[in-house]
Amino acid sequence: MTAESSPSRPGAEHWVPGSASVEELRHAAEACRGCELWQDATQVVFSEGAQGARLMLVGEQPGDREDLSGEPFVGPAGRMLDTALDDAGIARETTYLTNAVKHFRFERRGPRRIHEKPGVAHVNACRPWLDAEVAAVHPAVVVALGATAARAVLGRPVTIGEVRGEPLDAPDWRGVSIVVTVHPSSLLRIRDDADRHAALRAFVADLRAAADLAGVR
Secondary structure, three states: OOOOOOOOOOOHHHOOOOOOOHHHHHHHHOOOOOOHHHHOOOOOOOEEOOOOOOEEEEEOOOOHHHHHHOOOOOOHHHHHHHHHHHHHOOOHHHEEEEEOOOOOOEEEEOOEEEEOOOOHHHHHHHHHHHHHHHHHHOOOEEEEEOHHHHHHHHOOOOOHHHHEOOOEEOOOOOOOEEEEEOOHHHHHOOOOHHHHHHHHHHHHHHHHHHHHHHOOO
């Protein structure tokens, strides 16, 4: 059963307003029932950034901190992203930050909520929001942070190592280039300091390349 036909995942297109501004999209997303994830999440976590940003960064989904605050990239991965953006010479406020999936998917273990990767059906159900955001923001470059985001923006699974850092054409968004890189949370899982610093340098290089492509550095 597909995301479109599943009763639990009818797809966000039923809630996405046509030709809407970013603020109108943020407001409309509060009512979205495009998949079942809204039932357990605290709230929708939509985006941060201004309409007209030339650089859009797309992550996987909000985490625990983001779910509680309602803002994207405010937890540990967000702090790692802030470090990388600063090292790359990119002001966070000049970017548009969003996620492929707008609600937090998790597994509850006692009082803790453990991140659970969203399924392909969740990504597909939420894709209309991403299409509407691109239409409203008109970015020059979309940076896909991690494999889930890459699948969402490219519409197909990819191996990050094979396409990382290279400008790709967006299949559905005319005039938009795609740059695929890792998700900042992956750096947090590297235990060796030297390896983590090397991974951070590579991540920063990808962000610099995307910013140069977008003409924002």
